[in-house]
Amino acid sequence: MSVDSKKPILVIGLGRFGQSVARSLDRMGHEVLGVDSNAECVQLMAETLTQCLEADATDKGVLERLGVGDFEAAVVGIGTDIEASVLTTLALADLGVPQIWAKAVNENHGRILERIGATSVVFPEARMGERVAHILSGKMIDYIEFDDDFAIAKMVAPKDAVGQTLGQSRIRSMTGITVVGVKRPTKDFEYAQEHTQVELGDLLIVSGTRENVEKFVAGESN
Numbered sequence: 001m002s003v004d005s006k007k008p009i010l011v012i013g014l015g016r017f018g019q020s021v022a023r024s025l026d027r028m029g030h031e032v033l034g035v036d037s038n039a040e041c042v043q044l045m046a047e048t049l050t051q052c053l054e055a056d057a058t059d060k061g062v063l064e065r066l067g068v069g070d071f072e073a074a075v076v077g078i079g080t081d082i083e084a085s086v087l088t089t090l091a092l093a094d095l096g097v098p099q100i101w102a103k104a105v106n107e108n109h110g111r112i113l114e115r116i117g118a119t120s121v122v123f124p125e126a127r128m129g130e131r132v133a134h135i136l137s138g139k140m141i142d143y144i145e146f147d148d149d150f151a152i153a154k155m156v157a158p159k160d161a162v163g164q165t166l167g168q169s170r171i172r173s174m175t176g177i178t179v180v181g182v183k184r185p186t187k188d189f190e191y192a193q194e195h196t197q198v199e200l201g202d203l204l205i206v207s208g209t210r211e212n213v214e215k216f217v218a219g220e221s222n
Ligand code: ATP
Pocket: 012, 013, 014, 015, 016, 017, 018, 035, 036, 037, 038, 041, 055, 056, 057, 058, 077, 078, 079, 080, 081, 082, 084
């Protein structure tokens, strides 16, 4: 679900998360209207964003006057104040904003946001925690997990695969893992093929179920 690059995007709640989303959208060329009830946050972002306003977003009348019904997408970056997050999301849904991305601080908060009209709920702290744990505890260099139990990891090529082609090491049939690509230092990224040779120090991008990826990276697959 992406937005037309010319359509302005509303970012409500300019804490660390909201600021980061707003700055990135601005860098990507979107017009961004930032809203926060805290004057300091508004001041901090005023120079970066197209427009930045101090307002209480839980007030539907205020949002209506800001013309939020004309926005194709809104991001609710309010987290800790769950009541404010819920009321803001509800007001945006009532005003017909088609895409509402809302940040949740826990699963129950996320369930409520979905029920009242958020089209996408994100759990930035939980996701980052998961990622750090995987990178810290294993040989992964990077790790992304998707909701449907699918994961992608970047890892140093395992010893067993070194000196062989991907076809010879039979990684997929032995482990259920698909190697997506191989990156050798100083060489371009190469999409994985049967004849792709794996050398010592190569980085592999691998994908599969979370369990298979974790086992493969830990060297427990065979
Ligand atoms: P982060 O971790 O992103 O810094 P947080 O999870 O601690 O944020 P909050 O402190 O609840 O989340 O809110 C983030 C921002 O949302 C703050 O800058 C706060 O001023 C703003 N905010 C809170 N309530 C409202 C509201 N009713 N209307 C507009 N902005 C609000």
